[in-house]
Each structure stands twice: as structure tokens, then as C-alpha cells.
Amino acid sequence: METIIVGVIGLLIGSFLTAAGLRLPAKQSIVYPPSACPFCSARLRPWNLVPVFSYVWQFGRCTRCRERISPIYPAGELAFAVLAVASYYIFGWSMELAAALLFSAMLVMITVSDLRYMVIPDRILLVFSVPIALVRLTVAPLDPWWDAAAGSAGGFLLLFAAAVVSRGGLGGGDVKLYAVVGLMLGFSGMLLSLAAASILGLCAGLAGVFMNKWGRKTEIPFGPFIAAGALLVYFAGA
Template identity: 45%
Template sequence: MNLLIPTYIFILGLVLGSFFNVVGLRVPMKLSVVHPPSACPHCGARLKAKQLIPVISWLVSGGKCGFCKTSISPVYPLGELATGFLFLWVYFTFGYSWETLVGLLLVSMCVIITVSDLKYMLIPDRVLLTFAPLFLLLRLLYPVDSIWDHVWGLLFGGGVLLLVVIVSKGGMGLGDVKLFALLGWVVGLPNAVVAFLMAFLAGTIIGGLLMLAGVVKRKQPIPFGPFLALGGLLAFAYGSEWIALYLS
């Protein structure tokens, strides 16, 4: 087996994962993603090139800043590793196809959204508007089946969460509605139904475990974007297979 391409894709995921962390943390605050350069969040010291190597720099430094020795959150290397492995997952799932490109873009958007929503409970329009034209073009050129499946997926994704927002009287943000509408366009119908079910199942299970552990309190809002992202990714890769299995 040729390991060159998978290795390259994994390293690409690590590098981009580091950048996605920056985007997810800065864009919601309306900051530039390129200026100022990366610095220690505690002492403000500008990081050198050797301190910007994904995962490795964090391991070598023992998870501490090289200047002030303050502990650096493991969220950064975990985000990089997650992106790398998700890139590999897409490649091994779809191989040499246009769906691989769609999948890599989908993972990229989902990682950024997850970082942003976990940190600020906000899904920035700028992120969605950056990816939307790419997904629109790719699905117009390479629909999974019929282009109308993607149109109905968009309407279902936006419509069902908008209904949830109305019924819950603001219990969910409009950012979630826009995100799921875009996910619905990407995966199409009926896969958007799978994404919806997986997102709410994951949210219920993980939310329940967090309450049992005392991490969150009852009725305390938790970010739902990561669950929508998870549901979208699962539906993108396995939705058709799961539906066929269910119907059989």
C-alpha cells in the first residue's frame, strides 16, 4: 500500500487544523486571521517557527509556553489531530473522487465551527459565507443523485431548525439554522434527516452525561453547532447506507 498520499493528507490536516484553530478563535471577535502573528495567549510573546509545528511543538514544550512557562490548553493539539484524522477518514472513505474534495471542505468548515461555537457559542456568518459558494458550485457540478435532492435538503435543514427556534422561543440560535441549511444542501435529502437525527441523538447523550457529571447545569445552554457538524459528517459518509439498511 502506498503510504505517501495518506501521509501527505494527514500532515495537511495537521497544518490546516492549526490554522482552523486560529480562524475559529479570531473570526468571531472580528480579528484578522493573519495579523498579529500567533502569540502566547498569556504573556503575549510572539511564537517562533519552531513553536508553530502542529502537535510536535506542544509535546516538546510539555504543553507549556516557552517564554512564561504557563500551561497551554491541549485543545490546540487535539484540534490539529482531529483535523488530520478526519482528513484521512474522508480520503479512505471516498478515495479519488470529487466527494473527497467536498468532504475535506466539509471537515474544514465543521472544525472551524466547532472551535468557534465551543469558545463563544457563536457560528460566524463569515465562515458560512466563505464555504457556501464552494459547496454551491460543487453540488451544482457534482450532485450525489439529483440536484433537487440537495435543494430539498437545504429547505429541510433550514426549515426544521427554524421551527425548533420558533417552538423553543430562542432556545437555539439562527446560526444553527444557517449551518444546518448549508449542511442539508451538501448531503441532500433524505440524508439531511439522518444528520438531524444523529445531531439530536448526540446532543441528548452528551448533554445528559455532562449534566450527570456536573459539568453543566439543568437548562444551561450548550453549543449545538458541534453536534450539527457531527451529524452532517456522519450523514455525508454513511447516510445512504444507513437508510438502505433501515429500509431493508
């Protein structure tokens, strides 16, 4: 029963995070205008706003103009719901649960934004890094407590060096994001998650080349792989 409640709340929050992740980089307000179809501007009715389910029973299309709705919406909603349920299962009612939810929320928003716009907005990083840092350094510390600071500084410097070497292959958003990932995971977790993200990114890149979908020059956002690697290491190590 509790799992269902956490899952439903997760879907609702995930819906908000996904919409906000798609609106913020486009300099749109999070609250206004109300959700509408991007093609025919049909205002979404309350029953069109039910996370995931409305997407499924509308077969992924707008009920008025039949244009395809981006699968990013149900994917983001579902992703956060799954992460919320997993966090609740693993950590129960603890301070680490707060850290896990903040971290998951930030990574869902960043993935959505990076997939759509190839950008990791500073505002998202700022909004989440402050409370994550507070929780990590006070009520839910790593052992030893300075591991968070070491991971954060290490992650920033490592990605900064990689960005310089790759000459723009990695963006400033990736570098700043890694300071937060290091804060959350500590130094060794940060290194491990970077390895995981690189392997995932490489696999996706190779798969893309083989399927001929991406040319060699096509830019692939690295944020989603950072998010996947970081969550993998975080939950596997919990």
C-alpha cells in the same frame, strides 16, 4: 506514503483553520498579528507552531509563562487531519473529495468557534457555503440532483421551526448551518444527521448533568453536535 503526506498537509491546514476559527469571531485578522501566547504575548517560534506535536512536547503549556494552552488547538488540528485522510481514502482524487474537504474544513472552524464563543459566524458559513453549493450542484451532484436543494431548504425550515419552538435554545447560526448540511447530505441524510446530532447532544447534556459540571441552565453550544452528526452520516453513507 501518500497517507502520511495527506495527514501532514491536513495538520497544517487544520492548524490554520483552528487559529482562524478562534480569531474570526473575536474580529481579529487571520494573518496579523502572528501567533502569540495569549497570556504572556511571547511570539511563537517556528518550532512552537508544529501542529499537535509542539503541544505534546510542551505538555500543553507555554514554554515561557507555563500557562496552559487551550486543547482546542491540537484537537482542531488533529480533527481536520483525520477528516482529510478519511476523505482521501474514501473518495480518492475526485470532485467529491473537494466537497468533503470543504465540508470538513467548515465544520472544524464552526466547532472551534462555537466551543469558544458560542457563536457560529456568518462569515465562515458564507465563505464555505458558496463553493460547497457550486460543487454540489455542478461537478459532484447528489442523485437526484435536486436532493441537495431539498435537503438545504428542509434543513433550514426544520431548524427554523425548532428555533422558534425552543425560544432561543437554537441560534440563528445553527439554522443557517443546517441549510449547508442539507445541501451536502440531501434530504434523508439531513434528517438522519439531525437525529444523530440530537442524540449526541442529549447524551452529552445528560452526562454533564450527572457529573454536575453543568447546571440545568448552562448553555451548551449545539454546533459541535451538528458537526459530529453531519460528519458521521456523511462518511457512514459514503
